[in-house]
Amino acid sequence: MDDIIQLVNGKLVVPDTPIIPFIEGDGIGKDITEPTQRVINAAVTAAYGGSRKLVWMEVLAGEKAFKATGNYLPEETLDAFRTYRIGIKGPLQTPVGEGIRSLTVALRQTLDLYVCLRPIRWFKGVPSPIRYPELVDMHIFRENTEDIYAGIEYMTGTEKALKFRDFLINEMGVDKIRFPETSSFGVKPVSKEGSERLIRSAIEYAIGRKLPSVTLVHKGNIMKFTEGAFKNWGYDLAETEFGAQTFTWRQYQKLEKEKSQADANKALQSAKNEGKVIIKDVITDAFLQESLLHPFDYSVIATMNLNGDYISDQLAAMVGGIGISPGANINYSGGYAIFEATHGTAPNIAGTGKANPGSLILSGVMMLEYLGWYEAAEHVYDALEHTFAKRRVTSDLFSMMEGATLLTTSGFADEIINNMH
Numbered sequence: 001m002d003d004i005i006q007l008v009n010g011k012l013v014v015p016d017t018p019i020i021p022f023i024e025g026d027g028i029g030k031d032i033t034e035p036t037q038r039v040i041n042a043a044v045t046a047a048y049g050g051s052r053k054l055v056w057m058e059v060l061a062g063e064k065a066f067k068a069t070g071n072y073l074p075e076e077t078l079d080a081f082r083t084y085r086i087g088i089k090g091p092l093q094t095p096v097g098e099g100i101r102s103l104t105v106a107l108r109q110t111l112d113l114y115v116c117l118r119p120i121r122w123f124k125g126v127p128s129p130i131r132y133p134e135l136v137d138m139h140i141f142r143e144n145t146e147d148i149y150a151g152i153e154y155m156t157g158t159e160k161a162l163k164f165r166d167f168l169i170n171e172m173g174v175d176k177i178r179f180p181e182t183s184s185f186g187v188k189p190v191s192k193e194g195s196e197r198l199i200r201s202a203i204e205y206a207i208g209r210k211l212p213s214v215t216l217v218h219k220g221n222i223m224k225f226t227e228g229a230f231k232n233w234g235y236d237l238a239e240t241e242f243g244a245q246t247f248t249w250r251q252y253q254k255l256e257k258e259k260s261q262a263d264a265n266k267a268l269q270s271a272k273n274e275g276k277v278i279i280k281d282v283i284t285d286a287f288l289q290e291s292l293l294h295p296f297d298y299s300v301i302a303t304m305n306l307n308g309d310y311i312s313d314q315l316a317a318m319v320g321g322i323g324i325s326p327g328a329n330i331n332y333s334g335g336y337a338i339f340e341a342t343h344g345t346a347p348n349i350a351g352t353g354k355a356n357p358g359s360l361i362l363s364g365v366m367m368l369e370y371l372g373w374y375e376a377a378e379h380v381y382d383a384l385e386h387t388f389a390k391r392r393v394t395s396d397l398f399s400m401m402e403g404a405t406l407l408t409t410s411g412f413a414d415e416i417i418n419n420m421h
């Protein structure tokens with residue numbers, strides 16, 4: 001019991017030697033897991049001497065689990081994450097013909113990890129396609145359990161698709177299906193509870209880290225009752241639950257309409273002076289453009305599942321791509337979290353020493369921060385900065401950096417450890 005992370009009165013209680021379940025993962029998972037653990041262990045030792053230590057405990061999923069147990073996602077693995085609360089995973093290949101869409105999605109849904117958190121920051125020296133990458137500091141809160149990821153889809157021509165079509169036309173009076181004879185259908189559930197818990201987490205995160213704004217990204221101009229409702233529920237929640245700590249764009253517009261633009265600007269300025277978090281919204285397509293042109297206008301992003309998927313990849317590309325993009329799947333209510341690289345199993349480079357372990361290492365750093373072990377996290381950030389400054393990198397970044405030295409997956413981890421002061 002001593003080594004188990006607990007949640008007491010809504011706060012994590014972390015022992016000095018917590019047990020951390022980990023899934024090695026398929027493909028390059030095997031290549032990047034051990035180097036990641038080496039870097040994280042070195043940072044913990046550098047920060048705390050021997051007084052704190054992570055106790056890694058392997059749990060099985062994916063191919064390795066199938067070979068050992070005949071099951072891709074054994075119940076013992078889910079139980080381990082339920083018991084130990086916080087863990088980390090490598091990428092998992094989607095099994096073919098098993099009726100499972102994705103093991104990662106199954107893990108998120110089974111454990112109700114409703115936030116997919118992806119921080120986007122740039123490290124000096126890393127090639128970027130944008131002009132001022134040093135101004136990028138964004139934190140994506142992507143809803144992880146709803147939206148079209150619920151998987152409610154009917155293929156054209158099937159009995160269910162025909163039944164669904166007839167229901168829409170005959171019972172709901174729908175007359176806008178352009179080609180009813182050949183249409184497939186998908187359903188997009190977006191709930192008030194699901195939206196609120198995601199947006200609440202994003203606002204609490206912004207307040208806790210003293211970040212300037214939370215932007216609700218949605219396509220509510222077209223999908224009024226799902227994405228539009230997400231925006232409205234977000235504004236309602238900010239004003240009712242966080243009234244003293246936030247100022248919303250909706251309040252600004254109300255003041256502008258009822259009083260004057262000068263009054264609205266004054267209120268906005270004083271909210272900023274008081275350190276309140278500004279809650280605003282933007283339509284998804286505009287956000288994809290705006291975040292490239294004016295990334296410094298955005299801090300925390302709260303959005304639904306599919307938007308979050310697109311946005312994560314675009315923002316990751318702005319700061320160096322998939323090899324250094326960390327992520328976490330979190331249920332803040334229960335304290336549960338699984339940290340993971342955002343990339344897949346990269347079968348084309350598995351076993352070649354070409355994989356960049358940066359994404360999993362940075363996911364490990366997010367885990368250290370989640371545990372409250374900030375000093376250890378800082379050691380990795382510092383060492384990574386030194387490593388990039390020396391242009392000693394894996395093949396994904398090597399091809400884009402002039403005068404760089406090529407390192408293997410394991411060599412890159414060694415270099416980070418050597419640069420740890």
Ligand code: NAD
Pocket residue numbers: 028090091092093094102104322323340341342343344345346347348349354355356357358359396
């Ligand atoms: P992928 O991310 O595995 O690969 C896309 C490209 O990026 C490839 O060229 C690959 O070599 C490169 N790449 C990925 N990670 C890299 C790294 N760390 N260093 C250097 N280069 C890297 O995406 P994919 O090919 O579409 O998917 C392969 C498999 O992974 C599929 O079975 C998919 O279902 C699975 N997948 C799993 C997860 C997850 O577990 N979270 C996420 C995405 C995809």
